[in-house]
């Protein structure tokens with residue numbers, strides 16, 4: 359566990375300036391960011407085949423996955439993307455090979471974005487502030503009423 363965290367921190371410090379992390383790093387949940395960083399590191403050991411239909415392990419080209427395009431998006435046969443709704447190491451490799459790093463957001467499911475929670479929190483605290491302010495006004499009014507009654511006695 360500690361080793362994993364150290365490993366992640368090392369990877370992250372290497373990659374924080376990379377196109378993928380710059381594009382989406384600040385909007386992801388911690389889990390999704392960890393997966394993305396690790397897959398980006400792993401993506402460096404893969405290379406697209408010359409016909410562009412599969413991806414090969416650089417050090418052992420007999421290990422390969424099929425990659426095809428559907429509606430402008432790369433789909434990989436490894437199953438990671440389908441399971442996690444995050445780009446796998448092979449798709450990341452394709453994206454950087456094709457200089458399509460800016461397309462990465464299209465491969466990340468909405469569930470992994472944490473930015474949508476920030477405005478919600480803001481609106482909750484604004485609501486609370488309003489309620490407290492109004493409660494204060496009502497108490498002020500009650501005080502005035504009490505004084506008014508006292509004066510008229």
Ligand SMILES: [Zn+2]
Nearest residue numbers: 434436446448
């Ligand atoms: Zn894959």
